[in-house]
Amino acid sequence: MIVNQFLVLAALLFSIGIYGVLVRRNAVLVLLSIELMLTAVNINLVAFGQYLQDALVSGQVFALFVITVAAAEVGIGLAIVILIFRNRSSANVDELDLLKW
Amino acid sequence: MVMLAAYSEGAAHLTDGGLLAQWAWLIPVVPLVLMFGIVFFGKRLPMKGWELAEAAMLFVAVYGVALLVMNASDGISYEGSVEIARIGSFTLEWGWVVDGLSIMMYAVVGVVGLAVFTYAKGYMKGDVRYTWFFAAFTMFAGAMLVLVSAPNLIQLVVGWELVGLASYLLIAHYWEDHANVVAGNKAFLVNKIADVGLFIGVIIIGVTVGSFRFSDILEAIADGDSALQQVAFWGGLALFIGAMGKSAQFPFHVWLPDAMAGPTPVSSLMHAATMVTAGVYLVGRMFPLFQTDGFAVDVKAIMMVVGALTLFLTGLIALVQDDIKKVLAYSTLSQLGYMVTAMGAGAYTAGLFHLFTHAFFKGLLFLCAGSVIHAVHSNNMSDMGGLRKAMPWTYRTFLIGSLALAGIFPLAGFWSKDEILASISYDSGHGGGTIATVVLGVAIAGAFITAFYMARAVYLTFFGEYKGHAHPHESPKVMTYPLIGLGVLSAVAGFANIPGIFTGFTQWLAARPQVMGDHHAESIDFVLAGIGLAVALLGIAAGTRLWKRDAATQQARDTFRIPVLYPVLANKYYLDDLYAKAVVDPIKGPIARFTNWTNTYVIDGVVNAFGAVSVFLSRIVYQGVDQRGIDLAFNAAASATGEAGDAVRYTTSGRIQQYAGGLFVGAVLLVVGFLIFT
Amino acid sequence: MQFTDWIADARNIVFLVIALAMVGAAVMVVTSRNVIHAALMLVVALAGSAALFLMLGAEFVAWTMVLVYIGAVVVLFLFGIMITRAPTKADPVRLDHKHRWPALLVALGTFAAMATVTTLAFEDAALPDGVARAGDIGDVLFDRFVIPFEVVSFVLLAALIGGIVLARKDPE
Numbered sequence: 001m002i003v004n005q006f007l008v009l010a011a012l013l014f015s016i017g018i019y020g021v022l023v024r025r026n027a028v029l030v031l032l033s034i035e036l037m038l039t040a041v042n043i044n045l046v047a048f049g050q051y052l053q054d055a056l057v058s059g060q061v062f063a064l065f066v067i068t069v070a071a072a073e074v075g076i077g078l079a080i081v082i083l084i085f086r087n088r089s090s091a092n093v094d095e096l097d098l099l100k101w
Numbered sequence: 102m103v104m105l106a107a108y109s110e111g112a113a114h115l116t117d118g119g120l121l122a123q124w125a126w127l128i129p130v131v132p133l134v135l136m137f138g139i140v141f142f143g144k145r146l147p148m149k150g151w152e153l154a155e156a157a158m159l160f161v162a163v164y165g166v167a168l169l170v171m172n173a174s175d176g177i178s179y180e181g182s183v184e185i186a187r188i189g190s191f192t193l194e195w196g197w198v199v200d201g202l203s204i205m206m207y208a209v210v211g212v213v214g215l216a217v218f219t220y221a222k223g224y225m226k227g228d229v230r231y232t233w234f235f236a237a238f239t240m241f242a243g244a245m246l247v248l249v250s251a252p253n254l255i256q257l258v259v260g261w262e263l264v265g266l267a268s269y270l271l272i273a274h275y276w277e278d279h280a281n282v283v284a285g286n287k288a289f290l291v292n293k294i295a296d297v298g299l300f301i302g303v304i305i306i307g308v309t310v311g312s313f314r315f316s317d318i319l320e321a322i323a324d325g326d327s328a329l330q331q332v333a334f335w336g337g338l339a340l341f342i343g344a345m346g347k348s349a350q351f352p353f354h355v356w357l358p359d360a361m362a363g364p365t366p367v368s369s370l371m372h373a374a375t376m377v378t379a380g381v382y383l384v385g386r387m388f389p390l391f392q393t394d395g396f397a398v399d400v401k402a403i404m405m406v407v408g409a410l411t412l413f414l415t416g417l418i419a420l421v422q423d424d425i426k427k428v429l430a431y432s433t434l435s436q437l438g439y440m441v442t443a444m445g446a447g448a449y450t451a452g453l454f455h456l457f458t459h460a461f462f463k464g465l466l467f468l469c470a471g472s473v474i475h476a477v478h479s480n481n482m483s484d485m486g487g488l489r490k491a492m493p494w495t496y497r498t499f500l501i502g503s504l505a506l507a508g509i510f511p512l513a514g515f516w517s518k519d520e521i522l523a524s525i526s527y528d529s530g531h532g533g534g535t536i537a538t539v540v541l542g543v544a545i546a547g548a549f550i551t552a553f554y555m556a557r558a559v560y561l562t563f564f565g566e567y568k569g570h571a572h573p574h575e576s577p578k579v580m581t582y583p584l585i586g587l588g589v590l591s592a593v594a595g596f597a598n599i600p601g602i603f604t605g606f607t608q609w610l611a612a613r614p615q616v617m618g619d620h621h622a623e624s625i626d627f628v629l630a631g632i633g634l635a636v637a638l639l640g641i642a643a644g645t646r647l648w649k650r651d652a653a654t655q656q657a658r659d660t661f662r663i664p665v666l667y668p669v670l671a672n673k674y675y676l677d678d679l680y681a682k683a684v685v686d687p688i689k690g691p692i693a694r695f696t697n698w699t700n701t702y703v704i705d706g707v708v709n710a711f712g713a714v715s716v717f718l719s720r721i722v723y724q725g726v727d728q729r730g731i732d733l734a735f736n737a738a739a740s741a742t743g744e745a746g747d748a749v750r751y752t753t754s755g756r757i758q759q760y761a762g763g764l765f766v767g768a769v770l771l772v773v774g775f776l777i778f779t
Numbered sequence: 780m781q782f783t784d785w786i787a788d789a790r791n792i793v794f795l796v797i798a799l800a801m802v803g804a805a806v807m808v809v810t811s812r813n814v815i816h817a818a819l820m821l822v823v824a825l826a827g828s829a830a831l832f833l834m835l836g837a838e839f840v841a842w843t844m845v846l847v848y849i850g851a852v853v854v855l856f857l858f859g860i861m862i863t864r865a866p867t868k869a870d871p872v873r874l875d876h877k878h879r880w881p882a883l884l885v886a887l888g889t890f891a892a893m894a895t896v897t898t899l900a901f902e903d904a905a906l907p908d909g910v911a912r913a914g915d916i917g918d919v920l921f922d923r924f925v926i927p928f929e930v931v932s933f934v935l936l937a938a939l940i941g942g943i944v945l946a947r948k949d950p951e
Contacts, residue, residue, distance in 0.1 A: 020809030072938030
C-alpha cells in the first residue's frame with residue numbers, strides 16, 4: 001500500500017462533498033455533504049499518522065477529535081435547521097439570504 | 102539680523118532618570134486603572150467617580166512636573182519595556198519612553214488635564230451620565246498617555262485608536278440629540294480615513310527597518326539605512342497623513358469644528374493636550390525621518406504647505422462663526438497649522454514649543470467659553486455681550502488667553518509664534534526656498550487674522566449690551582480657579598524659551614538620544630518679533646474698529662459680510678458639502694455595501710487619494726491652482742471608489758453556497774499559484 | 780509504480796473494492812433524489828471509511844466511527860429529515876440548484892488541485908503496516924492531549940445545551 005492511494009481517495013470524497021455542499025438546496029443534505037468532507041479529512045489524518053509512525057498517535061487522536069467536533073456540529077447544525085424551518089417553513093438554503101446587502 | 106544655527110547636540114549629558122523614570126509606566130496605567138474603578142464603583146462613591154478621575158490627573162500632573170523639573174536639571178532619556186508576545190522574529194512590547202519630548206507631553210496633559218477635570222466637576226454638575234462621562238474622560242487622557250509613552254509604533258497606534266474611541270464617546274456624549282451622534286461619527290470616520298495612512302506608514306517603515314521601535318528606526322535613519330531611504334518618502338508621507346487626521350490639518354480638518362458637539366471640557370482637553378496634539382507629537386517623535394538628508398525630507402515641503410493652508414483658511418472661517426466654541430475650534434485648527442508649518446520648516450523645537458504654550462491658552466479659552474455658555478445657556482455670541490461685568494474672572498482670563506493667542510508681548514503665544522516665524526524665515530534662506538518665503542507671508546497674515554477674530558470674540562462676548570435672555574452670573578469657584586491657574590500659565594509659559602536668554606524648553610526637548618537636526622533661534626529676532634507684534638496689534642485695532650462700536654447691536658455679526666467671500670467662509674469653503682456629496686453619498690447605503698466598500702476599496706481609495714492629494718499639493722506648490730484642484734481630486738477619488746463599490750456589490754448576494762464556492766475556488770487558485778511559483 | 784505491481788498486493792484489491800463502494804455511495808449522497816436514500820448512502824460511505832481505518836491499523840477510530848457516526852449521527856440526520864419534512868419523493872427541482880455545472884467545475888478543480896499536490900509530494904512512498912495501538916491512544920489521550928480532550932468535552936456539552944435551547948419550542 002502507498003500513502004497516496006488514501007490521499008487521492010480522500011481528495012475524491014472531499015470534492016464530492018464540495019459538490020454536494022454547492023449543489024444541494026436542502027439544508028439537511030448540505031450537512032450530509034459536510035459529513036462526507038469531514039470523513040475525507042479523517043482518512044487523511046489516519047493515513048498520515050500511519051505513514052509518520054508517530055509515537056503520540058496524533059493522527060488517530062485528531063481523527064477522534066474531528067469525529068467529536070463533527071458530532072457537535074451536526075447537533076447544532078440540525079437544531080439551527082429545525083429552527084429555521086420552524087420560522088420560515090422551509091429548509092432550503094437558497095431561500096436564506098439574510099447575509100445579503 | 103536673523104541669528105540661527107544648526108543644532109547638533111544630542112546624546113550628551115543624559116541620565117537614565119533613576120527610579121522616577123523606571124516607574125513612569127504608572128503614568129498611562131494609573132488613569133486607565135482608575136477609569137475601570139470609575140466604571141465599576143463610580144456611582145457608589147460620594148462624588149460619583151469624579152474623585153478618581155481627579156486623582157488620576159493629579160497623579161499624572163505631579164509625576165509629569167516632577168519629571169520635568171528633573172529633566173530641566175539633567176536631561177533624562179530612559180526607555181523601559183515589557184515583552185507581551187513574540188511572533189516569529191517580531192516582538193510585541195509594552196513600553197514607556199521617558200525623554201524630553203514625552204516628559205513635556207506628560208506634564209502638559211497632566212497640568213491641563215488637572216485644570217479641566219477640576220473645572221468639569223462644576224460644568225458637568227447634574228449631567229445624567231456624570232459618572233460615565235468621567236470614565237470616558239479619564240480614558241481619553243489615559244489613551245493619550247499610552248500614545249505619548251509608546252516606545253514603538255505599535256503601541257502608538259494602540260494609543261492613537263484609543264484616543265479616537267474615547268473622543269467618539271465624548272463627542273457623542275449628549276447622544277439624545279442626533280446631531281451630536283453624527284458629529285461623533287464624523288470625527289471617528291474622518292480620523293479612520295487618515296488612520297489608513299498611519300497604518301500604511303507604520304507598516305512600510307516597521308517592515309523595512311525590521312523593528313517598530315522608535316529607537317531602532319531612528320538609529321536606522323542615523324546610519325543612513327539604504328532600504329529605508331528608498332521607502333522613506335512614501336512612509337513619511339503616509340505617517341504625515343495619519344498625523345493630518347488627528348491634528349485636523351486641511352483637508353481633514355472638517356471633523357474638529359463638529360467635535361464641538363461634546364461637552365466643553367472635552368473640547369478643552371481635546372484641543373489643548375490630547376487628541377489634536379497627537380499628530381504633531383508623532384511628527385516630533387519621528388522628526389529625524391523628515392529632517393535627515395536622503396530620507397523623507399521632501400515631505401517637509403508638503404507639511405509646510407499643508408500647515409500654511411490650514412492656518413490661513415481656517416483662520417478666515419473663524420472670522421464668520423457665531424458659535425463661540427466654533428471660533429475657538431477654527432482658531433485651534435489655525436494654530437495647529439502653525440505647529441505643522443514649523444515642523445515642515447524643520448523647526449522641531451518651535452513647533453513643539455507652540456504646542457506647549459497653545460495647550461495652556463487654548464485650554465483656558467475653551468474653559469472660559471464653557472463658563473460663558475454655562476451662564477447664558479447658548480453657544481452663540483449673538484446671545485452674549487456685556488458679560489464683562491457679570492463675569493469678571495471669566496472676562497479677565499479670557500482676555501489673557503486671547504492676548505496670548507494673538508501673540509501679544511509678553512504672553513505665551515508671542516514667544517512661540519515668534520519662534521515659528523523665525524524658523525520659517527531661517528528655512529526660506531536655507532533650503533526652504535520660495536515656498537518658505539510665501540509661507541512666511543501666510544504665517545504673518547495668519548497672525549493678523551488670529552488677532553482679528555479673537556478681538557471679535559472678545560468684543561461680541563464681553564462688551565456692549567447683553568443680548569440673551571438668561572441671567573448671566575459668574576461660575577462657581579470650582580470652575581473659576583482652574584481658569585485662573587491656566588491664566589497664569591498662559592501668561593508665563595512663554596518664558597520657558599526666550600532665545601539667547603533662557604532656553605530651558607530647548608534643553609528639555611534636547612533630552613533624546615538621537616540628534617534631531619533641527620534649527621532654532623539663538624537670540625531674539627527683533628525684526629520678526631516686531632513685525633509679528635505689530636501685525637497682531639493691527640489685527641486687534643481692526644477688530645476694535647469693526648466690532649467695539651457694533652458690539653451692542655444685533656448688526657455686529659453682519660459687519661463682516663463682504664460679498665462673495667462671506668458665503669464661502671460661512672459655508673466653510675463648501676468642503677462639508679463636497680465631502681457629503683462626493684464621498685458620503687456614493688458610499689452611503691446598506692451596511693453590507695459599506696462594509697464591502699471598506700474592506701475592499703478603502704485602501705484603493707486612500708491610495709488614489711494619496712495620489713490625488715499629492716498631485717493637488719504639488720499643483721498648489723508649483724502653480725497655485727485654486728479651489729478647483731481639490732474639487733477634482735476628491736471627486737475623482739470618490740467617484741472611483743463609488744463606482745468600484747457599485748461594481749462589486751453584486752458579489753454580496755447573501756447566498757451561502759456562492760460564498761462557499763468562492764472559498765474553494767480561492768483555495769484552488771492558491772494551490773495553483775503555489776505550484777507555479779515554487 | 781505500475782498498476783499491475785500495485786494490484787498484485789491483495790490488500791490493494793480490498794482497498795480498491797472499498798474505495799469504489801465509498802465513491803459510489805458518496806456520489807449517491809450528493810445526487811440522490813430521495814433524502815432518506817442519501818442519508819442511508821452516507822452510512823455506506825462511512826462504513827467504508829471505517830473499513831479503511833481498520834486497514835490502516837486504526838481499529839479504535841474505526842469502531843468509534845461506527846458507533847458515533849453510523850449509530851448516532853445518521854439517526855440524528857434521519858430525525859432532522861423527518862422533522863423538516865424534507866421531500867422524500869423524487870423531486871430534483873426542489874432538492875438541487877439549477878447551477879450544477881459551476882459546482883461540478885469547482886469540485887473537480889479542487890480534486891485536481893489536491894490530487895496533484897499529494898501526488899507530487901508523496902509519489903510512491905510506501906505505507907508501513909498498521910499495528911493496532913488502541914492502548915497508546917488511551918495513554919496519549921489522557922496524558923499529552925488531556926487539555927484538548929477536556930476542551931472537546933466542553934464543546935460537546937455546549938453543543939448539547941445549544942441544541943436543546945435552539946430546537947426547543949418557545950414557552951409561550
